[in-house]
Amino acid sequence: MAFFPSLNQARRIVSGALFFLIAFPVFAGADDTASADVLVYGSTPGGFCAAIAAAREGASVILLEPTAHVGGVNTGGLSFSDSNQTVRTTVMGLFHEWHTRVAEDYASRGVELNYDVNVKDQSKWTYEPSVAMRVTMAMLDEAGVRVITGQPLVSVDKDGARITRLKTTGETYAARAFVDATYEGDLMAAAGVSWTIGREGREEFGESLAGKQYPKTTMPISGFDENGNLLPFITTADAGPEKAGDRNVMVYSFRLCLTKEPGNRVPFPEPSAYDPARFEAVRRYFAEEKRPILLWDIYPLPGGKFDANNGIGKQFSMGLVGACVGVGKEC
Known part of the structure; x- marks a missing residue:
């Protein structure tokens, strides 16, 4: 689920940033490539909303994105x-405005959505990624936010506990206040903020559902090849007691935008390093079931499209569940 700050949350973010502008008036030197009152690192929904909110309060804002993509998962x-x-009546502010703008985009083209943003019920709110991107970029442009992409973080300079400059692979940026809006807290970690990662054990905070939850059913296949060796992605390692925590992270997955419209399709290119043998366990699962199986969940969208998500409760899907082991590992 993507996070949009509510109006009060956005105000707190902006108020904190503006406090630093007043309390610490040190600004960029002449050697800096770019400078602003507020620099938001990460264009996630929380990031672009923080940037818009700060700009609307009169601050000059740079929204710095490490990748080439603006908007995070929402676009x-x-x-x-x-x-x-959620209880939608409690999430207003920029969350409400963004979804209203999405609905207005569709209405301007004669497309009627099957929900009303002003009705705070539990109906499904859906939109195409292209519409989400168009609305996001329009709101950033209207607020006067300077958006810079393709600038992954390398390091930061600090004056005591305060960040003064952020260095990327290509440039150096200065600001009076910095906002970390990345999904993984990259800027905070670079600044030396203490952090932890992983799941907690049940005893740490008294949570009965903490720790590990294993699949309720077994897969009807062998995990060994004809020579007795483990198949790719299969392990016999013990993950530890169910009530214990660890430093692993939840699976990273994909959200695919699919369509049944022939004129709107693009091919799925075969990866250059694709090796079918690596997915022998999946092939065996299909062979054992002897019926068509969809390994992911499909949600309908406007425009004859679908949002494909990692299968909830499925052991084989788009995400490699259980493989994100430790910090800095590929998942």
Whole structure:
């Protein structure tokens, strides 16, 4: 689920940033490539909302994105909004404005959505990634936010406990206040902020559902090849007691935008290093079931499209569950 700050949350972010502008008037030197009152690192939903909120309060703002993509998951495929699982009357502000602008985009083209943003019920709010991107970029442009992409963080300079400059692979940026809006807290970690990662054990905070939860059913296949060796992605390692925590992270997955419209399709290119033998366990699963199986969940979107998500409760899907072991590992 993507995070949009509510109006009060956005105000707190902006108020904190503006406090630093007043309390610490040190600004960029002449040697800096770019400078602003507020620099937001990471163009996630929380990031672009923080940037818009600060700019609307009169601050000069740079929204710095390490990748070439602006908007995080909300413009990148997560189009079947999970906000129906919240109390929508409590999430207003930029969250409400962004979704209203999405609905207005569709209405301007004669497309009627099957929900009303002003009705705070549990209906499904959906949109195409292209519409989400168009609305996001329009709001950033209207607020006067300077958006810079393709600038992954390398290091930061600090004056005591305060960040003064952020260095990327290409440039150096200075600001009076910095906002870390990355999904993984990259800027905070670079600044030396203490952090932890992983899941907690049940005893740490008295949570009965903490720790590990294993699949309720077994897969009806062998995990060994004809020579008795483990198949790729299969392990016999013990993950430890169910009540214990670890330093692993939840699976990273994909959100695919699919369509049944022939004129709107693009091919799925075969990866250059694709080796079918690596997925022998999946092939065996299909062979054992002897029926068509969809390994991911499909959610309908406007425009004859679908949002494909990692299968909830499925052991084989788009995400490699259980493989994100430790910090800095590929998942």
